[in-house]
Amino acid sequence: MRRPQPAHDVLVLAFDGVRLLDVAAPLEVFHTAARTTGAYRVRVCTPDGRDVTTSTGLRIAADVSAADVGRTDTLVVPGPADLRLLDERPALVELVARLAPGAGRVASVCTGAFALAAAGLLRGRRATTHWEYADDLARAHPDVTVTPDAIYVQDGPVLTSAGVTAGIDVCLALVEEDHGPDEARRVARDLVVFLQRPGGQSQFSAASRTATTRHPVLRPLLDAIAADPAADHSLRALAARAGLSGRHVSRLFVQQVGSTPAAHVELLRVEAARILLERGVSVTDAAHRSGLGSDETLRRAFARHLGTTPSAYAARFRTARGEPDVARGVGA
CATH class of the missing domain: 3.40.50.880 (Class I glutamine amidotransferase (GATase) domain)
Known part of the structure; x- marks a missing residue:
């Protein structure tokens, strides 16, 4: 015994x-x-x-x-x-x-x-x-x-x-x-908390980490990216929307946000994918619906920002034997 x-x-x-x-x-x-x-x-x-x-x-x-x-x-x-x-x-x-x-x-x-x-x-x-x-x-x-x-x-x-x-x-x-x-x-x-936020998950949402700005050109661009991360937010598209050159738009992002347009868009797309995975969406669907496109692109972005893989992240939010997810309610 x-x-x-x-x-x-x-x-x-x-x-x-x-x-x-x-x-x-x-x-x-x-x-x-x-x-x-x-x-x-x-x-x-x-x-x-x-x-x-x-x-x-x-x-x-x-x-x-x-x-x-x-x-x-x-x-x-x-x-x-x-x-x-x-x-x-x-x-x-x-x-x-x-x-x-x-x-x-x-x-x-x-x-x-x-x-x-x-x-x-x-x-x-x-x-x-x-x-x-x-x-x-x-x-x-x-x-x-x-x-x-x-x-x-x-x-x-x-x-x-x-x-x-x-x-x-x-x-x-x-x-x-x-x-x-x-x-x-x-x-x-x-x-009644999530099991469990991976250690690499951010303390904040991407939107809350973005520097606030009332710049008349940049603010509408930031709002558009946050509203639909999967849309076309290439530098060319952002510049056309703002009626400025790509170089000018890039300079505004660095000055006002502290990152390039591409880096900011990727951050918002990673957050969108993260939320989709928490809701039970597949890795492939999360990649597509967030605008990151492919499983491989999503995997690389997760490695950069969260230090984990999409599959490992999603597993944290699955309960045993297919039971319902626990409720949200805890923040950093």
């Missing part, structure tokens, strides 16, 4: 000023998985074993003091609502640096990446954080390769994730790594 395996030990660090959802999201994912599998033991760890007060004012009770923690399988480091807190309390960074070597893997949520970086855990690694602080992370820690637009990034045993609810995504990825996609799907359905 096989002996039962011990539960995977998950330690979620909490401290005064921590962002509430950064703590709550990992707790919900792992507790939901534990309810049916018994596969996780989830504990809240605080620096001194006392209750802490989150940034919302809600108090969180401690299960264990950091001083009493030995080895753990997964350490989750949430972020503070105010980044200055890490500078004001260097003991927090020292605590992360002490706990991490005893963990099999370490994951941060949102600005928790700054604690990991300050503790030396991201040196030479790729990482992400909340979009608003990605540039700050890159400047403060030039030894870290910051991927500013990703939902989460895994580099070896260290994972970092984007703003707040991306903590759900990274923890679902850990559940899938431990127990396979079916269990991760079950947890996602229970929480």
Whole structure:
């Protein structure tokens, strides 16, 4: 008779000023998985074993003091609502640096990446954080390769994730790594979230990432591309629509949007294809209806923008045994 395996030990660090959802999201994912599998033991760890007060004012009770923690399988480091807190309390960074070597893997949520970086855990690694602080992370820690637009990034045993609810995504990825996609799907359905946004998926839609402009020539062109990405948006067509030379249109795009017309059109088409795949459209149909044309063109575009393949992306949004997709409702 096989002996039962011990539960995977998950330690979620909490401290005064921590962002509430950064703590709550990992707790919900792992507790939901534990309810049916018994596969996780989830504990809240605080620096001194006392209750802490989150940034919302809600108090969180401690299960264990950091001083009493030995080895753990997964350490989750949430972020503070105010980044200055890490500078004001260097003991927090020292605590992360002490706990991490005893963990099999370490994951941060949102600005928790700054604690990991300050503790030396991201040196030479790729990482992400909340979009608003990605540039700050890159400047403060030039030894870290910051991927500013990703939902989460895994580099070896260290994972970092984007703003707040991306903590759900990274923890679902850990559940899938431990127990396979079916269990991760079950947890996602229970929480009524997508299983699961691939790590390379953007924190934002293409439209929200486009620089706002009221330029009387460029604004109608941008609106037309967003309204129908599959239409003819070649440089020649855009120039004819604007009544300008192709060179002039290209210059306007670079000045106002920060990219060439072709790059912007491709970005919108990738997003259109992504949405189609999430809705269950085939890869071939998604390529055609988004304007990217062929499966191969779509594959190359996905590799450039999302770091995955269309088939792998689509698989993330299929539930087991053909059950209905879970509802949308979580953003970065």
